Ligand SMILES: Nc1ncnc2c1ncn2[C@@H]1O[C@H](COP(=O)(O)OP(=O)(O)OP(=O)(O)O)[C@@H](O)[C@H]1O
């Protein structure tokens with residue numbers, strides 16, 4: 592694939608959505624002002640997310656994040672499979688076609704979310720999740736993953752201040768701490784994950800991201 596696939600990960604309220612938007616603006620500005628190296632001159636910068644990057648995904652997102660599905664609780668393995676279904680559709684219908692055209696795809700969450708939330712958070716078998724991730728992705732991996740590392744309580748407070756909190760955000764604090772532990776473990780074993788200190792101001796967080804991106808754009812040319 593000639594494009595680049597960049598993923599943003601982390602616990603709730605870490606600033607992924609905010610930072611992805613700023614990075615897209617920065618990349619497009621660099622493109623317009625001819626400050627990008629030749630390989631990326633014609634580039635498109637696409638922003639997408641999981642769950643919810645396709646029409647099917649949007650429907651699955653409503654099912655997964657609404658607090659009340661006629662009073663019926665979503666079982667843990669059903670939850671796992673719904674996230675996998677969203678991903679499979681997302682890759683085939685959106686991510687792969689854009690990467691094949693040479694775009695930079697900025698994605699809010701990917702396979703590491705499943706390991707952190709369903710694996711570490713819910714306690715589902717990590718080997719099973721790895722296999723399912725492989726089935727859903729067909730082996731597609733990110734070229735770079737930014738892990739926005741934020742104190743769990745600060746992130747949840749930000750999410751609460753943003754407005755009504757969803758089904759996942761409503762889980763107890765211990766769940767979110769296990770999810771955080773999941774990201775810490777993933778970062779230890781995966782060199783394509785870059786830790787970003789997300790406890791800082793929006794501008795300071797973006798500065799760290801741009802610094803990494805500058806180096807990556809040179810490396811990828
Ligand atoms: N560095 C920051 N300092 C203070 N507030 C921030 C910062 N970054 C984002 N916010 C605010 O915190 C809230 C959550 O940010 P955002 O939606 O970008 O995070 P997110 O990681 O996408 O969250 P979630 O995973 O819960 O959807 C928003 O109201 C946003 O304006």
Ligand SMILES: Cc1cn([C@H]2C[C@H](O)[C@@H](COP(=O)(O)O)O2)c(=O)[nH]c1=O
Pocket residue numbers: 603640641642674699700701702704705706708709759760
């Ligand atoms: C991809 C994926 C996501 N989740 C969880 C993580 C969040 O609680 C929500 C998504 O909401 P956001 O506002 O877009 O962050 O879904 C998950 O548990 N497993 C996954 O694979």
